[in-house]
Amino acid sequence: MTLGLSKKTEATAFVLDSPQSVIAECIRSRGYDVFDVLVLPPRLGRLRRAHMTRRLPLQRMWFHRNFRILEGTETVVIFDRPEMFAIARRLTATRPDVRVIIWLWNPLPADWRPPADLDSFEVVTFDPADAERFGFRSNSTFYFRELGSYASGERDHDLIFVGRDKGRRAFIEGVATALTHAGSRVALELVDDAGRGRLSYREVLERTGRSRGVLDVVQAGQRGLTLRSMEALFLDAKLLTNNPAVLAAPHFPHQNVLVLDGQQPEALLDFLREDPVVPSAAALEYYDFAAWLRRLTSG
Template identity: 30%
Template sequence: MRVFFLGWKARYEQIMIDGLAESHNVHKLHIPAYAKRINRTIRSLQKKTPLTISTSWLGRLVNASKSISAKDILICNEGQAKRGLNPSVIKTFKGVKVLLIRDLVDAPFIDEMRKIFDRIYSFDPEQCRLFGIDYLEQFFPFNAEAARKLNTKKLEPSRPITCFFLGRDKGRSQRIEEIANDLESLGCSIKFQIVKDESSVSLSKYHTDSVLPYEENLQKVIDADVLIEINQPGQSGLTLRTLEAAFFDKKLITTNKAVKDLYFYDPSRFYIFEEFDKEAISQFLASPSKPIDVEAMKKHCPETMLKSIRELQGSSRCN
């Protein structure tokens, strides 16, 4: 049984897949350049003619190049499932097809995806309840041992306390800037980067035009003492930022009240930000952090995710 990842392009995703491939039969399913060119040509022709030209044959050709069989598993994410030639590759894949949803989506999207995937997972419990899809534990790109080794690469001790935020604006910039000002008033060093997007209207000194390369982002996380998380409205699942704080032994200031329900929650590590309370935040920043059970965190490692997905082999289609 082989496992193929299709459309996982982010640098941290590539690192995760490469790590899994070292000890598991895991592969990246790349769309060859020739197939992309043919697909673009077909799309261009479709704009000029009322005829519908199928690309299923091209999807089958891509799968045939990997000798895909019914025993294989394909894993895709919601951001790439409808891009380019991916839909044709997914539909003609002979094995078990799995969709992992990591962001907020709507009912029409789920209805469309049910037609082509055998199983749909989300890391958000509320999304699972709302759409009747399966829950999967959020997973971190590194296992506990790899994270521990990375965390020894801190460039220099943080004095004063360093607080780090990186994320797209998504209409959150005012809240983010307010939190930055509050923390700065406590003497913290603020390392915030708000990536501009279509919601960016009033720009702050923290706005930037582009996302940091992953390795640079990772180093800033490792160098920080406190990570900041501002959730989108409606988001309730365990986030990568929360796992980052746990795996890299950082404190987390978050707007996500659901972290109190996590089995590894401890008030010395996680602060729920609702409104600025100078005394409470000062105490939180100054207090030592309770150690996290590394063994318990294994449920969020890539290997555990892969094991869960593999158990799907032979299961029925979702409906």
């Protein structure tokens, strides 16, 4: 397989572990190539992760046999995954003239241990807390304007949360229960950390587009804006969050944000049922993929 320019026009390529996802499709629609360079034999996912993250010999066995970076590719962006540093090492060894950037769009675990050769990599994170902790460069979260088409004129529930437990179940269910008792209509799709029963992202978009508000619950210490905050912004919804950093985020319409701080359920419901402020053109431009990529590659 080839990684880089084929029929596309841009000199940046992207490595994702789900190259057929909605996000990957949106990136391709902007003129970029999106690939995965690894093979995943059935039922060997855990073995591959363990083998590659521990830097054991014979890691080449996990890469597509004939992958190469085409001439004309200047930058490869690797979206975070357990094998990201192993992928970066291989790409750099294959084409040392190509810039390789690791993009972290999830917070690192509290017990994360950086590889010994961390200084060899260009790492950029969405989370200012992780940037400060490890000396990474930071950038905003991004989204795609075209996904705003999922916003519906019919809003049949007040609040939605779709995501994994990650130790947040009690808090999320507490908010949902309190709002339900206050007369709110809440859509809660909380799956276990293995992802069993998870909705497709298109289903998430369809449901979020029919909600007046999005519930955003970040992990302790996290300050970066989540995908849910982007969904609220681009799908014209309010945002209930435990992340006060949203209020200081560039261009984000703070009138559409309520930071959870022990408010009565009736106050939350009143907030959700007020019409949201229309986001400014500056906000939609700043968080769009194109502006995010300019910031990412200009650093």
